Amino acid sequence: MMKRLAHRMETEATWDQTAYNEEQFYPAHGTHGTVGVTSRVMNYFCNLNSKTFFRFFREDASLLHGYKPLSLHINYHPEKLQRMQDVFAFYFKGVEKGIWRWNGGEGSKLLTECKKLKQAGAPDESKPHIAQILKSGVIDWGTCLKCIKPQRGGLLKTPWEPGRWGEAGEVSAYPDFKDTVFATLGGAMHLLRFNETGEFLSTRCSDGELLKGRLVFS
Known part of the structure; x- marks a missing residue:
């Protein structure tokens, strides 16, 4: 697997994760042989990615407060560092507020609210x-x-x-x-x-x- 991936990284303009998935799951065809690895599908609540956490896991109180995953891969959203810090604060410091500032998709809930503000008008000087x-x-x-x-x-x-x-x-x-x-x-x-x-x-x-x-x- 690693030798084939190394060769593809050197000779193709492909993303490493894409090539890894292709080599792991594509069946043999023509002159292409499989790499012969065995795939093991893990429980997606034990080994979360950030999409599952912020869109589903977080919204279920029994899961959020009664179940702790083994790992959580912050890879789905562009705000990786900030979300990682908030998830760490929740699980290791008991600070829950931070995980609720994010949308299930891209951006913060505050950003969604900010986008609704009207910027064209003049401020009311009487205030x-x-x-x-x-x-x-x-x-x-x-x-x-x-x-x-x-x-x-x-x-x-x-x-x-x-x-x-x-x-x-x-x-x-x-x-x-x-x-x-x-x-x-x-x-x-x-x-x-x-x-x-x-x-x-x-x-x-x-x-x-x-x-x-x-x-x-x-």
Whole structure:
């Protein structure tokens, strides 16, 4: 098996996993002989992949809390590292919150909600939190000091490409915050939750990455 796969990797433009499956399961035909390996099908609840976990296993309370798999291969979704960290936290630290932030398919549940936000309109300047942002006019974005400038009408000046900002309103992920603000910069949307002093915590919609920042008042 390994010699045949090594030869195919050297001579063909094929994916290693595809070639492995082909050599394992294709029957002999013509001049092609089988490699002679024996296949053993394991219980897919004992040896999960991430598709089974996030689409089915997670949704069954009796499985999620009453059964622990032997292995879980995080290979189906593009957010491999973040999902792996959340699954590890669930099984080894008892922290369940993280596994629920993801869709069964691609992306986070928060990203799905973010995509529904209307970005074209101008923020309502009569609202106190919007007025506070415009009064400052400058934002420290993490270590990028004074580099983000929210404008009237919803334009966001950034060191990268122009972005948008505005009212996100109530977001189900943050029920305690009624005045969440969205900001789209660098091709990614973020949700900002401000406190009374102008400090904020930003959550990137795609993967939940957190970043701290603040409004700068002269």
